[in-house]
Amino acid sequence: xxxxxxxxxxxxxxxxxxxxxxxxxxxxxxxxxxxxxxxxxxxxxxxxxxxxxxxxxxxxxxxxxxxxxxxxxxxxxxxxxxxxxxxxxxxxxxxxxxxxxxxxxxxxxxxxxxxxxxxxxxxxxxxxxxxxxxxxxxxxxxxxxx
Amino acid sequence: xxxxxxxxxxxxxxxxxxxxxxxxxxxxxxxxxxxxxxxxxxxxxxxxxxxxxxxxxxxxxxxxxxxxxxxxxxxxxxxxxxxxxxxxxxxxxxxxxxxxxxxxxxxxxxxxxxxxxxxxxxxxxxxxxxxxxxxxxxxxxxxxxxxxxxxxxxxxxxxxxxxxxxxxxxxxxxxxxxxxxxxxxxxxxxxxxxxxxxxxxxxxxxxxxxxxxxxxxxxxxxxxxxxxxxxxxxxxxxxxxxxxxxxxxxxxxxxxxxxxxxxxxxxxxxxxxxxxxxxxxxxxxxxxxxxxxxxxxxxxxxxxxxxxxxxxxxxxxxxxxxxxxxxxxxxxxxxxxxxxxxxxxxxxxxxxxxxxxxxxxxxxxxxxxxxxxxxxxxxxxxxxxxxxxxxxxxxxxx
Numbered sequence: 090x091x092x093x094x095x096x097x098x099x100x101x102x103x104x105x106x107x108x109x110x111x112x113x114x115x116x117x118x119x120x121x122x123x124x125x126x127x128x129x130x131x132x133x134x135x136x137x138x139x140x141x142x143x144x145x146x147x148x149x150x151x152x153x154x155x156x157x158x159x160x161x162x163x164x165x166x167x168x169x170x171x172x173x174x175x176x177x178x179x180x181x182x183x184x185x186x187x188x189x190x191x192x193x194x195x196x197x198x199x200x201x202x203x204x205x206x207x208x209x210x211x212x213x214x215x216x217x218x219x220x221x222x223x224x225x226x227x228x229x230x231x232x233x234x235x
Numbered sequence: 236x237x238x239x240x241x242x243x244x245x246x247x248x249x250x251x252x253x254x255x256x257x258x259x260x261x262x263x264x265x266x267x268x269x270x271x272x273x274x275x276x277x278x279x280x281x282x283x284x285x286x287x288x289x290x291x292x293x294x295x296x297x298x299x300x301x302x303x304x305x306x307x308x309x310x311x312x313x314x315x316x317x318x319x320x321x322x323x324x325x326x327x328x329x330x331x332x333x334x335x336x337x338x339x340x341x342x343x344x345x346x347x348x349x350x351x352x353x354x355x356x357x358x359x360x361x362x363x364x365x366x367x368x369x370x371x372x373x374x375x376x377x378x379x380x381x382x383x384x385x386x387x388x389x390x391x392x393x394x395x396x397x398x399x400x401x402x403x404x405x406x407x408x409x410x411x412x413x414x415x416x417x418x419x420x421x422x423x424x425x426x427x428x429x430x431x432x433x434x435x436x437x438x439x440x441x442x443x444x445x446x447x448x449x450x451x452x453x454x455x456x457x458x459x460x461x462x463x464x465x466x467x468x469x470x471x472x473x474x475x476x477x478x479x480x481x482x483x484x485x486x487x488x489x490x491x492x493x494x495x496x497x498x499x500x501x502x503x504x505x506x507x508x509x510x511x512x513x514x515x516x517x518x519x520x521x522x523x524x525x526x527x528x529x530x531x532x533x534x535x536x537x538x539x540x541x542x543x544x545x546x547x548x549x550x551x552x553x554x555x556x557x558x559x560x561x562x563x564x565x566x567x568x569x570x571x572x573x574x575x576x577x578x579x580x581x582x583x584x585x586x587x588x589x590x591x592x593x594x595x596x597x598x599x600x601x602x603x604x605x606x607x608x609x610x611x612x613x614x615x616x617x618x619x620x621x622x623x624x625x626x627x628x629x630x631x632x633x
Binding site: 098100101102104105108110114115136137143163164166167168169171178180184185195198199200201212213221223227229231 | 380387392393
């Protein structure tokens with residue numbers, strides 16, 4: 090694998106494999122916006138998107154742009170590579186990000202925090218979501234320290 | 236009161252192959268290992284293949300049709316598996332009890348057979364050895380790339396250890412759990428394994444060695460992970476009435492439950508930093524009419540060391556968040572502790588046969604023949620998971 094960057098996990102996918110429930114996320118991401126589906130009945134954000142609201146089972150969602158900032162809910166520092174060809178990527182920091190503008194639980198994203206310092210990163214640290222255009226069709230969500 | 240499974244069935248036979256390091260069970264096949272364990276368990280009970288009529292398994296550990304054909308089972312009357320993976324290990328004993336109490340089968344076998352020469356359960360999407368991103372709702376994959384894959388593919392968190400590292404990090408943040416606490420789990424279980432001839436890891440483990448070990452997914456190091464191994468273990472269950480006429484002292488199934496909160500893995504509940512076993516433990520104890528104060532020995536599913544600490548909390552042996560100090564005080568040590576845990580060495584040091592070694596150890600403890608026998612043991616808890624639902628727990632007594 091060429092052009093590996095330490096701390097940045099290379100996407101194994103080159104396409105979002107979108108369906109009707111996820112396409113709006115990728116359309117917004119292509120424009121640099123973090124957008125999430127909110128249930129129009131009870132207001133619950135469901136992310137990654139699903140065809141049903143897990144609170145009220147409604148299928149009616151509206152897409153809402155979020156501030157794009159968030160907080161580290163939990164994380165791990167991966168120090169042993171998933172495969173030998175990824176030795177130059179470790180250590181990298183990835184974790185669950187609680188997104189501002191949502192109810193939190195149920196609307197978190199699991200992201201690579203590309204510039205986190207593995208020795209000092211902590212739960213509660215603020216991050217900002219950015220999109221890494223890894224192919225023509227995939228603007229991959231990642232995070233940076235805010 | 237509805238009828239329950241309480242005390243109506245018993246484990247009457249245990250059979251096992253030797254435990255092998257990954258791929259060292261070759262040239263035997265997984266099916267051959269399974270049949271050896273089943274024959275061993277039937278023989279242990281004083282039964283034969285002619286008595287066997289039920290397969291109550293988990294994680295689709297074997298194909299009952301194949302086993303029945305190879306061994307010549309006269310008539311299969313019940314064949315079912317709990318869904319998902321290792322979380323169902325202890326709960327499949329409850330599945331056996333359900334089949335027997337409802338009159339659908341008389342003698343059921345629960346088993347796991349595992350050979351990791353070709354498939355590596357702890358593998359990742361990158362090396363092609365694990366479930367990865369192509370799963371269709373099954374832990375072993377199948378189907379196309381699901382619509383959520385691209386949301387997580389950039390995180391590089393694709394192996395089981397990554398998920399449990401994040402649970403552990405959250406537990407540390409909330410409750411002050413330390414790596415020293417994880418080390419105590421690993422070291423105490425290693426001490427138990429050292430005395431057990433079937434164990435694979437029998438070198439002494441010191442605190443210095445633990446802290447010098449390679450960090451895999453911080454805060455989990457090499458010793459916090461289960462090993463990879465091969466082998467098979469089977470347990471035979473029948474009615475309590477029939478059990479009393481068989482060769483071994485019956486080990487009664489007092490209570491059994493499987494399941495869990497639907498969105499536990501989605502980090503939505505305040506018990507994210509847990510083993511997910513809380514609702515299962517509650518139902519298991521209720522069925523058995525017992526509580527943690529009645530338990531003499533606990534066999535906790537330990538694919539990762541922090542899950543022992545979180546199960547101590549979820550099964551009520553200490554308050555939530557105090558699992559770390561509980562183990563640091565020596566409570567889980569064999570002989571000296573208030574609640575000996577994983578007296579066989581567990582997945583961390585004896586062998587990893589996806590939960591069934593724990594069932595075997597519970598039975599040996601309650602028969603009074605364990606290598607690391609807990610004096611006067613009368614009640615044991617054995618668990619499966621945490622993992623994808625269902626997670627499970629079973630209370631056994633003699």
